[in-house]
Amino acid sequence: MTPAARLSAAIELIDTIERDRVPAAKALKEWGTAHRFAGSGDRAAIAGLVWDVLRRYASSAYLMDADTGRARLIGMLRLERDMDTATMAALFDGSRFAPTPLTEAEEAALSHRSLKDAPAAVAGDYPEWLDPHFAKVFGDTRAAETAAMASRAPLDLRVNTLKSNRDKVLKALAHLHAKPTHWSATGLRIELSADARNPGVQAEEDFIKGAIEVQDEGSQLAAQFAAAKPGEQVIDLCAGAGGKTLALAALMQGKGRLIATDRDKRQLAPIHERLSRAGVHNADIRTPKGEADPLSDIRSSADLVVIDAPCSGTGTWRRNPDAKWRMRPGALEIRLRDQAEVLERAVPLVKPGGRIAYITCSVLSDENGEQVRAFVGRHPEFTVVPPEQTASVLWDKAEAFADAALQSAEGWLMTPRRTGTDGFFVSVLRKA
Structure with missing residues (x-):
């Protein structure tokens, strides 16, 4: 397919997603099945166009002063891919399989309109109902923060120190142009251009042998801040x-007892193979069976309980832009109840002097600081470990991290704009 034909296909898909209210992944899969002639490169390029439109869904329509799939694609090419009008006109030439030529109105919009006076929800590309939530966290910088949450994310890897070290893996992945991450001492980053395909990391020898895992740097830091120690x-x-x-297993260096469980046993399905590949031998997987509590034998003995809480996922919008437009207020209310419930489940497991690490991939204060304050109010035997103490695991980078991330009395908030990671909140609570 020609680049112009790919644009036409993307416009068709965007219109389908809007008209039929179908998830983008489903629409892309069905399109690929119906267009077998399209090669893998074509399908990847078209998917990239569609995902980028969803990233800039509101701002692109505002820029073009129209809400069609075509308008959104044109607006995205300007906002996300920085394509000039002349280059666009060469693609929109009306030839076979190409989009029809740019209209006078479209050229005028590209020449004279901007996001300068756009509302924050438009400039930041998020549902308007979330504006008060983002204003509570970011204030006047919310448009800039959420715009950064709309750009494409890099591919981050975590080096498994049970099997290798970062220097060795860097050499092995030199052909992928991997570089050390800024904060995490075990992280690698592969930057991706707007239309680049994800590299086949799963086919790399280091991945097959368990020396690397795909994990955002923010998620790596969240695990490091929990500070699991050997023997715990x-x-x-x-x-x-x-x-x-x-990540916790690597921090424990194979020493101690690591218990992993989840209320949804379907989510646990991949964990066994991943632990085996990573060379983890001190993990006990507790799969729920019926109504029985898989942790019924544990009472006040855990040094650390890690809660990677169910949340809105606002911090991961760079990787799943479709999710933000499908998010509804009722879903947030359900997540808030889920978070409070899982925090309560952790309480009887923690021994005196033990810790709870509460983590979300959300930037909303309702799910983060407010949830922690409510928990401490219910359980005054728990106090928040000072955030600067949790960040001390970064050693010489701790001070720079404190300048970059958002710190509150309850913990750390990382964002794409501030720390270059996905959005993550981390709070560590110690039991008296």
Whole structure:
């Protein structure tokens, strides 16, 4: 397919997603099935165009003063890919399979309109109902913060120190142009251009042998701030597929007891193979069976309970732009109840002097600081470990991190604009 034909396909898909209210991933899969002639490169390029439009869904329509799939694609090419009008006109030439030529109105919009006076929800590309929530966290900088949450994320990897070290992996992945992450001492980053395909990391020898895992740097830092130590009893209460479980295991150096569980046993399915590949031998996976509590034998004995809490996922919008436009207020209310419930489940597990690490991939204060304050109000035997103490694991970078991230009495908030990571909140609470 020609670049122009890919644009036409993307316009068709954007209109389908809007008209039929279908998830973008489903629409892309169905389009690929119906257009077998499109090669893998074509499908990847078209998917990239569609995801980028969803990233700039509101701002692109505002820029073009129109809300069609075509207008949004044109606006995105300017805002996200910085494409000039002449280059666009060469693609929109009306030839076979190409979009029809740019109209006078479209050229005028590209020449004279901007986001300068756009409302924050438009400039930051998020649902308007969330504006008070973002204003509470970021104030007048919310448009800039959320615009950074709309850009494409890099590909971050975590080096598994049970099997290798960063210097060795850097050499092995030199062909992917991997570089050390800024904050995490075990992280690698592969920058991706707007239309680049994700590299096949899963086919790399280091991945197959368990020396690396895909994990955002912010998620790596969240695990590091929990400060699991060799010899401790650590419980990962919302382990899911095991991303943070693997990071905790590396911090424990294979010593101590690591217990991983999750209320949704389907989420645990990949964890067994991942732990085996990573060379983790001190992990006990507790899969729920019926109504029985998989942790019924544990009472006041855990040194650390890690809660990677169910949340709105606002911090991961760079990787899942479709999610933000499908998010509804009722879903946030459900997540708030889930978070309070899982915090309560952690309380009887923690021994005196033990810790709870409460983590979300959200930037909303309702799910973060407010949730922690409510918990401490219910359980005064727990106090927040001073955030500067949790960040001390970064050693010589702790001071710079404190200048970059948002610090509150309850913990740290990382954002794409401030720390170059996904949005993550981390609070560590110690039991008296």
